[in-house]
Amino acid sequence: MQQFRATAIDGREVDLSTYAGKVLLIVNVASRCGFTPQYAGLQQLWQDYRERGLVVLGFPCDQFGHQEPGDEAQIHAFCTLDYGVDFPMFAKVEVNGANAHPLWAWLKREKRGLLGTGAIKWNFTKFLVGRDGRVLDRFAPSETPEALRPRIEAALG
Incomplete structure (x- = not known):
């Protein structure tokens, strides 16, 4: 995880090594998706576990059904006003293809999906990364955040 950088939703460059020693839940998100x-x-x-070391990282993505059409300001306003989101959010990224963000290319290599597929299939695919920077698990979009609690608690120790 230490070798990656990403642009925060407010335009700042973030060295993801900032989150070293934390448990990360990394999610590709979209504002107009069924999920x-x-x-x-x-x-x-994020509210329940941040004091124990969990950080949720949201990466908006518009590669699935044009479900994230807005710019960063619109995405930020939507997340804040409609869902009270205050966990770290980043600028829009691609998660598949030649222009996939390096973080997402790495995540897909580390934990393949169902039947060994590498590609992200839809919005709200989730990756759980341990304190040591290793990818612990990959969760399908249909797996709700609530269902991840046992795995998150185990990772937090």
């Missing part, structure tokens, strides 16, 4: 209500569950996880 968008998961923002509430992600925010709840």
Whole structure:
């Protein structure tokens, strides 16, 4: 994780090594997706576990059904006003293809999906990264944030 950088939703460059020693839940998100209500569950996880070392990282992505059409200011306003999101959010990224953000290319290599597929299939795919920077698990979009609690608690120790 230490070798990656990303642009925060407010335009700042963030060295992801800032989160070294934390448990990370990294999610590709979208504002107009059937899974968008998961923002509430992600925010709840962040509130419940941040003191123990969990950081939720949201990466908006518009590669699936044009479900994240807005710019960063619009995305930030939506997440804040509609879901009270205050966990770290980043600028829009691609998670598949030649222009995939390096973080997402690495995540996909580390934990393949169902039947060994590498590609992200849809918005709200989630990766759990341990304190040591290793990818512990990959969760399908249909797996709710609430369902991840046992795995998060185990990772937090």
